[in-house]
Amino acid sequence: MLIKESKCTGCGTCVIYCPVQAITIIENKAVINRDLCVECNVCYQNADCPGKAIKPERLKWPRVIRNPFSSVVATHKLTGVPGRGTEEMKTNDITNRFEHAELGVSIELGRPGVGTLLKHVEYFTLKLSKIGVEYEKDSPVTALLIDDQGHVNEEVKNERVLSAIIEFKIPSERLPEILRVIEKADEELHTVFTVGIVSRVMSDGTIPVIKTLEEQGFDVKPNAKINIGLGKRKAKEGTLT
Ligand code: SF4
Ligand code: SF4
Structure with a gap:
């Protein structure tokens, strides 16, 4: 700018x-x-x-990478996905991406208010790739990984973006292992990050992952987001632009 x-x-x-x-x-x-x-x-x-x-x-490469990671209306040329992450984590009721024995995990670096260098993403991806996780294929961050070890493209590492979201899924029983990586990052990484875990609610209304998180010493704040598609419907009806 x-x-x-x-x-x-x-x-x-x-x-x-x-x-x-x-x-x-x-x-x-x-x-x-x-x-x-x-x-x-x-x-x-x-x-x-x-x-x-x-x-x-x-903007020229590699600085041009800053915009799609910082603007919710920009589209990532690498993935064709607009916004900072994918919508998969918020629409599991439609996409069915996370089955009952699975958990979705998002690690968002940079917000609020400080942004992040893309090299901070690599701090996590090197460790996560080592223990093996399934990255979300349409995630803009996944598109920056150049090998199976989780290295980030060298050319973009020093670019600053508003936020970068690492998205992946794991079998539920591996959560404690992932939490240990996150705890270590909290000690070593000098930037802000937030962690989201996507879990299904059981038919009796319980959410088993809460117990696992509490046993591991985490303070859990359950949250739900339900997309009912009003925006799309109203746009179709011509009442929303
Ligand atoms: S909005 Fe910013 S750039 Fe524009 S006149 Fe005011 S200070 Fe200058
Ligand atoms: S970070 Fe965004 S708002 Fe701030 S100067 Fe750059 S383009 Fe403008």
Whole structure:
């Protein structure tokens, strides 16, 4: 992202919109820290710059990788999937990707507010590939892995993105093993990350994985997301654009 200095009034609106604090006002002009900027386009699309000073630049490889990992509306050229992850984890009732004896795991690095370097992804993928997990094939992060050992493409490792989501599934009984990798990362990795575990609810309403997590010393906050497709229906009816 670029700011045309001559047009900037120094109003500071764009500073508030930037999700990773990449913009500062210096001598009454907005200045973007290019190392911190994740090319999410939020300042351009939302700040309503009074001087029309904010302008997206034509990004080259490997910097261009920042945008699809940082904007929910951008599409990953590598996978054709829009957004930062796949929707598989949120639509298991339709996709049936995770069977009863399986768990889906997502590890999201970077949010909130700090972003992540793609080399942090490799911290996890080297360890996860070593013990063997089944990565989600349509996940943008999976597309960055260049071998079975979990190495990330060298060219993109130092690119900063808003978030990168590692998605995979495991047989339920392997959860303690995965949790040990995550616990170790908590000690060694100096960035924020969140872990999501997708599990089916049993017909009697119980969720067995909660007990496993609590036995391993984790504080569990069960959460559910149900997609009922209202957006699609309304769009079809012409009441939503
Ligand atoms: S919103 Fe526009 S005018 Fe205001 S500080 Fe940002 S770039 Fe400058
Ligand atoms: S493109 Fe995104 S990260 Fe870069 S300066 Fe604008 S809001 Fe901040």
